[in-house]
Amino acid sequence: MRPPRGYGYEEMPLVKLYATLRKAAGEKEYRSRARNVGQVLEELRERYGDGVDRYLRGCIVLVNGQNVGYLKGKRTKLKEEDEVSVFPPLAGG
Amino acid sequence: MMGGNWGKVLKVNLTESTVEEEVIPEEHYRDFLGGSGLAAKWFFDHRGWEAEPLSPDNPLMIMNGPLSGTNYPGASRLEVCARSPLTGIWGEASMGGHFSPQLKRTGYDGIIVLGASEKPVYLYVTDEGAEIRDASHLWGKDTYETEELLKREVGDQRAQVICIGPAGENLVKFANVMNDRGSTAGRCGMGAVMGYKRLKAVVARGSKKFPVADEAGFKAAREKMSEALKFSMVAEGLHAFGSNVHMEYGMAIGDVPVKNWREAYWAEGPEKLGGTTVAETILTRTHSCFACPVACKRIVEIKEGPYRMEEGPGSEYEAAAALGTLQRMDSMEANHKANELCNRYGMDVISCGGVIAYATEAFEAGLLKESDTGGLKLGWNQPDTLLELIRRIAYREGIGDEMAEGVRTMSKKFGGEEFAVHVKGLECPMHDPRALWGMALTYATSIRGACHCADANLYVDLGLLNHNELGVKRSWPYRAKGKAAQTVASQKKGVIANSAVICQYAWNASGGSLADMAGALRALTGFPYTVEELARVGDRIWYIKRAIGNLCGATREDDRLPQRILEPHPEGVTSSLHLAVFPQFMSMVPMGKIRAERFKETTAGLLKKYLFPNMDKILTSLNKLPMFSMRGKKLERRDPEEVRRRTVAFDEMLEEYYRLRDIDEKGRPSRSRLEELGLKDVADALHG
Numbered sequence: 001m002r003p004p005r006g007y008g009y010e011e012m013p014l015v016k017l018y019a020t021l022r023k024a025a026g027e028k029e030y031r032s033r034a035r036n037v038g039q040v041l042e043e044l045r046e047r048y049g050d051g052v053d054r055y056l057r058g059c060i061v062l063v064n065g066q067n068v069g070y071l072k073g074k075r076t077k078l079k080e081e082d083e084v085s086v087f088p089p090l091a092g093g
Numbered sequence: 094m095m096g097g098n099w100g101k102v103l104k105v106n107l108t109e110s111t112v113e114e115e116v117i118p119e120e121h122y123r124d125f126l127g128g129s130g131l132a133a134k135w136f137f138d139h140r141g142w143e144a145e146p147l148s149p150d151n152p153l154m155i156m157n158g159p160l161s162g163t164n165y166p167g168a169s170r171l172e173v174c175a176r177s178p179l180t181g182i183w184g185e186a187s188m189g190g191h192f193s194p195q196l197k198r199t200g201y202d203g204i205i206v207l208g209a210s211e212k213p214v215y216l217y218v219t220d221e222g223a224e225i226r227d228a229s230h231l232w233g234k235d236t237y238e239t240e241e242l243l244k245r246e247v248g249d250q251r252a253q254v255i256c257i258g259p260a261g262e263n264l265v266k267f268a269n270v271m272n273d274r275g276s277t278a279g280r281c282g283m284g285a286v287m288g289y290k291r292l293k294a295v296v297a298r299g300s301k302k303f304p305v306a307d308e309a310g311f312k313a314a315r316e317k318m319s320e321a322l323k324f325s326m327v328a329e330g331l332h333a334f335g336s337n338v339h340m341e342y343g344m345a346i347g348d349v350p351v352k353n354w355r356e357a358y359w360a361e362g363p364e365k366l367g368g369t370t371v372a373e374t375i376l377t378r379t380h381s382c383f384a385c386p387v388a389c390k391r392i393v394e395i396k397e398g399p400y401r402m403e404e405g406p407g408s409e410y411e412a413a414a415a416l417g418t419l420q421r422m423d424s425m426e427a428n429h430k431a432n433e434l435c436n437r438y439g440m441d442v443i444s445c446g447g448v449i450a451y452a453t454e455a456f457e458a459g460l461l462k463e464s465d466t467g468g469l470k471l472g473w474n475q476p477d478t479l480l481e482l483i484r485r486i487a488y489r490e491g492i493g494d495e496m497a498e499g500v501r502t503m504s505k506k507f508g509g510e511e512f513a514v515h516v517k518g519l520e521c522p523m524h525d526p527r528a529l530w531g532m533a534l535t536y537a538t539s540i541r542g543a544c545h546c547a548d549a550n551l552y553v554d555l556g557l558l559n560h561n562e563l564g565v566k567r568s569w570p571y572r573a574k575g576k577a578a579q580t581v582a583s584q585k586k587g588v589i590a591n592s593a594v595i596c597q598y599a600w601n602a603s604g605g606s607l608a609d610m611a612g613a614l615r616a617l618t619g620f621p622y623t624v625e626e627l628a629r630v631g632d633r634i635w636y637i638k639r640a641i642g643n644l645c646g647a648t649r650e651d652d653r654l655p656q657r658i659l660e661p662h663p664e665g666v667t668s669s670l671h672l673a674v675f676p677q678f679m680s681m682v683p684m685g686k687i688r689a690e691r692f693k694e695t696t697a698g699l700l701k702k703y704l705f706p707n708m709d710k711i712l713t714s715l716n717k718l719p720m721f722s723m724r725g726k727k728l729e730r731r732d733p734e735e736v737r738r739r740t741v742a743f744d745e746m747l748e749e750y751y752r753l754r755d756i757d758e759k760g761r762p763s764r765s766r767l768e769e770l771g772l773k774d775v776a777d778a779l780h781g
């Protein structure tokens with residue numbers, strides 16, 4: 001059995017930041033205490049201040065590569081081994 | 094008098110060494126805008142389809158649009174059009190950079206080149222018209238050198254040059270036309286058309302001020318657009334990381350093709366090749382096309398190592414993917430070197446990457462032998478082989494001679510058509526329809542063959558753009574429902590962008606509003622455009638181009654996508670699903686025709702409901718048996734939803750699309766639809 005949540009650093013979901021959001025946050029990734037996607041977004045605002053707010057409006061969140069739009073949106077639950085990728089609105093190609 | 098345009102083009106005949114002016118009627122500008130729209134109208138009126146692509150009579154049309162060369166953000170572009178030697182149908186390619194404003198200032202809306210010269214020549218276009226000059230001393234030079242030499246020769250650093258490199262001279266079917274070292278009219282082999290005509294370059298330097306119908310109105314429209322771009326997140330991303338900002342997100346959703354479209358996901362790819370990494374390592378500065386605040390172009394320098402590169406244009410997303418992930422190659426330096434080689438030789442990176450990836454897979458499958466490749470061992474992640482192949486293609490040496498014909502021709506000769514990824518002979522650009530289903534329709538129904546800039550579907554499927562103005566809802570990326578309507582709306586916008594002419598990055602980053610576009614064009618030209626009228630113009634241009642395709646011989650059969658990009662990837666997270674691919678499986682069951690249809694439908698329903706969702710479980714257990722060990726590949730966890738998403742419901746979308754576009758069983762637009770849009774002459778040519 002896994003130890004209960006929050007015991008070890010390794011067991012927390014990994015939040016990865018990309019492109020301009022990464023630049024604004026000044027950090028590539030961190031381990032999160034959040035239990036769902038909504039909490040990750042709140043946590044990001046707390047962690048990096050208002051400066052990142054504009055990148056989070058309309059941002060795209062993937063949990064293990066799946067767009068949360070197809071899962072339960074902000075209510076998508078996170079397990080400890082999950083990887084959360086947060087992208088600011090972007091396009092290229 | 095209308096604004097934005099001059100009302101005339103230069104007509105150059107290289108066989109007879111003549112130059113004359115041709116006046117274009119004002120209503121043609123009103124109904125077809127300019128750029129590729131006006132070019133298509135001219136091509137149709139002069140029965141361009143009767144000439145073979147590589148023949149003197151194929152007209153090469155270098156066309157500005159009303160917006161081209163103005164300081165409206167993103168309006169740095171022009172279109173190069175002709176019948177394509179690569180596809181045999183209508184060919185067009187859009188080019189940014191700095192040529193279009195110079196051409197505009199000469200007092201002409203475009204240059205139409207007919208005939209073919211005996212010796213190499215270049216055109217020098219100024220306020221006084223055009224002069225045909227000898228270019229023997231430039232033949233064989235690469236595009237970077239040619240540009241520099243010509244600027245020196247005409248004694249004016251502000252003169253702008255578009256030119257071809259050795260690939261165009263050697264009639265490589267996907268040779269491009271280059272400007273400003275990193276801006277290209279890339280697709281459809283327009284460089285080969287120039288090469289056939291022995292037209293090495295066109296130099297433009299003008300000083301005239303073009304007319305604007307309503308100066309104040311146009312200024313206001315321009316400021317509105319600049320303001321929108323200032324606050325656009327998309328523009329900010331493009332500026333910071335270039336178009337290659339897409340690599341990370343694209344890979345996360347499976348949009349980036351890996352290993353000739355075989356592998357679903359390559360975790361390390363973006364880390365190695367993506368725009369963020371480039372910005373952190375070899376980027377020296379950003380660069381922009383004329384009057385564009387977005388400045389998405391990259392300038393890079395590689396100081397040492399085998400792929401040393403002096404400061405110059407870096408890979409954009411398409412190059413990073415086509416000459417990177419598609420080859421599963423993880424060297425950023427080699428990728429930039431490959432991009433530079435393609436630029437210098439004057440070759441389209443997408444087609445070039447596509448044909449190399451095809452050849453590598455064919456080599457692996459034993460269809461291509463070492464005796465064919467001149468001893469070269471093709472394989473994935475082999476930077477030196479990649480660079481060598483690029484050189485051989487440009488000079489048509491050995492296997493390069495075959496590859497220079499493109500994947501369609503090559504796969505017909507050597508086999509492997511199922512993994513030759515093209516539509517109508519044009520190699521697919523680097524967006525996977527299995528990630529964004531809209532791209533399936535975009536590729537299949539784009540006029541010039543597989544193309545991602547013919548319409549705005551990419552932006553819509555990425556969730557950054559909507560068609561509310563046209564009363565069309567955007568549909569989910571993985572749903573067939575509503576995709577056809579979305580694509581039709583996207584095509585209207587794409588056609589406008591390529592006729593007005595404006596950069597799609599810039600326009601879409603600002604929100605891609607048709608109302609704003611109508612406002613800007615109204616003020617500029619003086620024609621009373623509205624959103625509805627522009628939508629009609631978008632349709633009119635689309636239909637005339639579709640008809641030209643038909644007249645060149647294209648039918649419904651050509652609107653097909655290769656199976657490789659419609660079903661789950663054979664490798665990566667969605668591996669080993671070839672057993673589950675239903676259509677092939679069913680076509681093996683022999684039975685009477687009518688009953689077979691019913692049977693197919695019912696079984697399809699049942700399989701979809703019960704077998705597909707459990708496919709991974711079934712395959713995982715099968716995998717334990719030795720005879721089902723999936724050729725030694727490890728079967729990874731697969732989400733049934735994932736499987737559904739990666740199986741594109743293409744036929745369903747296409748049928749609906751034909752219905753909306755009113756396309757008959759031969760693939761031609763109906764007479765009534767054409768007549769509604771004022772294209773009676775087109776209807777007569779098509780339906781007799």
Ligand code: SF4
Pocket residue numbers: 167168169189190331380381382385386387388389390596597598599
């Ligand atoms: S967005 Fe990029 S490609 Fe488009 S006009 Fe601006 S600099 Fe050129």
